[in-house]
Amino acid sequence: MIVLRQHLGDALRRRRTGQGRTLREVSSAARVSLGYLSEVERGQKEPSSELLGAICGALNLPLSVLLRDVGDDVALAELAAEPPPARRRDVVAAA
């Protein structure tokens, strides 16, 4: 099963490192503990909506943009997890 918090954590970490910022800087700007932010980025903690808002604020990242990042990531994971389409086998069987 695709686990949202893992994709969310990956997307947050990509945005933070893309800005060349440390966990310490962003956790301090978001007023969350460094350990907590690190756990969120590693997909080990589910951030509440309020804490996610604070982290996005610290990254100057609109929540809608983060959701697009995560949605694209999850769409790729869904494609990778999908079994090959049945139609494909039908075509081969009919050939």
Added chain:
Amino acid sequence: MIVLRQHLGDALRRRRTGQGRTLREVSSAARVSLGYLSEVERGQKEPSSELLGAICGALNLPLSVLLRDVGDDVALAELAAEPPPARRRDVVAAA
């Protein structure tokens, strides 16, 4: 502040009612309690990634599609929350 769980709940409810299904049907298919699903839809509970996956499964809704729904919704809320651009006032002042 934009609160993700409220937009998530709205999007889940829209998808469920769009399928003409009841809270009872979907909560039973997702193996979550009816009260829990109702609280999630009203934006009162943060669903864990696992329970969100189960609810999406019960709705036959890929998580990526739900995230797109929610992202579009949040983008509109961000636009509505934005103060009028400063440029606009400059143009008036300069006229």
